[in-house]
Amino acid sequence: MPLFVPAVVLGIGSLALHRSLGLWGTPLSLAIAHSLSAVPLVFLVLRAALAGIDPALEEAAATQGASPARIVWHITLPLVAPSVLVAFLFAFIVSVNEFVMALFLATPGTRTLPVVIWPQIRYLLTPVVAAASSVIIVVTLVVLAAAARLGGVRRLLEAR
Numbered sequence: 001m002p003l004f005v006p007a008v009v010l011g012i013g014s015l016a017l018h019r020s021l022g023l024w025g026t027p028l029s030l031a032i033a034h035s036l037s038a039v040p041l042v043f044l045v046l047r048a049a050l051a052g053i054d055p056a057l058e059e060a061a062a063t064q065g066a067s068p069a070r071i072v073w074h075i076t077l078p079l080v081a082p083s084v085l086v087a088f089l090f091a092f093i094v095s096v097n098e099f100v101m102a103l104f105l106a107t108p109g110t111r112t113l114p115v116v117i118w119p120q121i122r123y124l125l126t127p128v129v130a131a132a133s134s135v136i137i138v139v140t141l142v143v144l145a146a147a148a149r150l151g152g153v154r155r156l157l158e159a160r
Contacts, residue, residue, distance in 0.1 A: 045090060096140065113132060
């Protein structure tokens, strides 16, 4: 659902919830909000990876006496490890570029880079804004290239 709800609505709702729970102004508050927007992407990537695993491999391990925990640790996890890394990279990109929810939940002690850049753009345009924006773009492109290199993008698109 977080993919279909406007970020402003999520930000206002998160602000009200985090203030009532006493989390507002903490790094945990920002982490929870960023996770809310990243989890759907992680779910899509991991669902595609798990759908690509041949169930016969897990069944064969079970017939040989492996426990469910051992099957997950020795069969499933190694098969989905690249997709877990790709999902982590996608979540990182979403988190680094998240602005709206961070704007609602940030305080002077817990500001993210996009929240720091925003007033600079609105009130005084300095070279710092261009440099910080360039850093965000380069980091995003490097992480996307790493994800594509791992083949997670191709597998995600093939699973659809």
